[in-house]
Amino acid sequence: MTGLITSDVPAADKRTALRAGLTSGSIVRLPGAFNPLTATLIEEVGFEGVYVSGAVVSADLALPDIGLTTLSEVTDRSRQIARVTSLPTLVDADTGFGEPMNAARTITHLEEAGVAGCHLEDQVNPKRCGHLDGKAVVPAADMVRRLGAAVGARRDENFVICARTDARGIEGLDAAIDRAKAYADAGADMIFTEALADEAEFEAFRKAVDVPLLANMTEFGKSELIPARRLQDIGYNAVIYPVTTLRLAMFAAEEGLRELAAEGTQAGMLDRMQHRSRLYELLDYEGYNAFDTSLFNFTLEGGA
Ligand SMILES: C[C@](O)(C(=O)O)[C@H](CC(=O)O)C(=O)O
Numbered sequence: 001m002t003g004l005i006t007s008d009v010p011a012a013d014k015r016t017a018l019r020a021g022l023t024s025g026s027i028v029r030l031p032g033a034f035n036p037l038t039a040t041l042i043e044e045v046g047f048e049g050v051y052v053s054g055a056v057v058s059a060d061l062a063l064p065d066i067g068l069t070t071l072s073e074v075t076d077r078s079r080q081i082a083r084v085t086s087l088p089t090l091v092d093a094d095t096g097f098g099e100p101m102n103a104a105r106t107i108t109h110l111e112e113a114g115v116a117g118c119h120l121e122d123q124v125n126p127k128r129c130g131h132l133d134g135k136a137v138v139p140a141a142d143m144v145r146r147l148g149a150a151v152g153a154r155r156d157e158n159f160v161i162c163a164r165t166d167a168r169g170i171e172g173l174d175a176a177i178d179r180a181k182a183y184a185d186a187g188a189d190m191i192f193t194e195a196l197a198d199e200a201e202f203e204a205f206r207k208a209v210d211v212p213l214l215a216n217m218t219e220f221g222k223s224e225l226i227p228a229r230r231l232q233d234i235g236y237n238a239v240i241y242p243v244t245t246l247r248l249a250m251f252a253a254e255e256g257l258r259e260l261a262a263e264g265t266q267a268g269m270l271d272r273m274q275h276r277s278r279l280y281e282l283l284d285y286e287g288y289n290a291f292d293t294s295l296f297n298f299t300l301e302g303g304a
Pocket residue numbers: 052053054055056065092128129130131194216218219221242243
């Protein structure tokens with residue numbers, strides 16, 4: 001039953017693939033998956049990785065991104081997403097959910113969940129969305145301890161630990177670069193340069209820091225939206241589009257619901273919907289049918 005129910009690519013191979021991507025010279029693009037089905041779509045369209053966004057896990061629960069979600073909630077969602085895709089999954093682990101010991105536990109749980117890597121940020125608890133004002137960072141030495149605990153807890157050396165610095169919006173670009181260097185020295189495999197303003201700042205980071213760099217191309221935030229090709233030319237190694245699929249889906253859902261309420265029928269919006277046959281194709285109904293026709297005895301006929 002190759003590829004049914006779960007991906008048949010082992011977690012270890014996904015981690016190796018992510019590491020290889022980060023040193024390939026070609027940028028690793030990771031759109032956020034707001035559910036496992038979206039992860040299958042991300043893979044089919046041809047991206048190199050899947051991202052699990054803290055903002056999206058929160059929004060999915062109708063909560064703001066202010067540190068309310070728990071390690072268990074994030075781990076469960078990450079496991080559900082990672083298991084259905086052959087792509088590496090990178091997870092937003094916020095601050096590591098507490099003190100350094102909690103950050104260590106976070107790594108062990110995410111490793112067990114089959115994800116390829118995660119990022120930990122240097123904000124104080126409770127954290128804020130990185131594109132909001134009023135966030136605060138811990139002293140660099142505290143973040144170095146947080147990272148040290150995380151790196152020490154890793155059992156698969158290929159599990160990618162990315163350090164995010166939120167310092168740009170608080171202490172300025174130079175301080176953010178100094179922090180990034182300290183975090184790389186503490187064992188971070190990659191640096192997430194949060195909320196930089198423009199291309200010049202991405203270039204400055206690239207010049208100053210030796211380890212792989214991750215860009216956050218989130219919409220309606222503090223950063224200019226720079227195309228993947230341009231980020232690659234600057235020398236960035238990975239880019240996330242954390243909330244893009246959720247924003248697209250929610251926009252469409254709101255429009256459709258308003259039309260349904262006003263018109264009393266969906267008849268005028270069928271061409272803006274994923275067709276039943278396309279959903280079945282994504283879910284691989286045919287594959288399940290072939291696997292066990294005696295157990296799965298439904299047919300694909302009868303749809304509109
Ligand atoms: C990347 C991020 O941490 C996330 O949770 O997806 C958010 C994204 C966003 O709120 O747009 C962040 O940048 O803080």
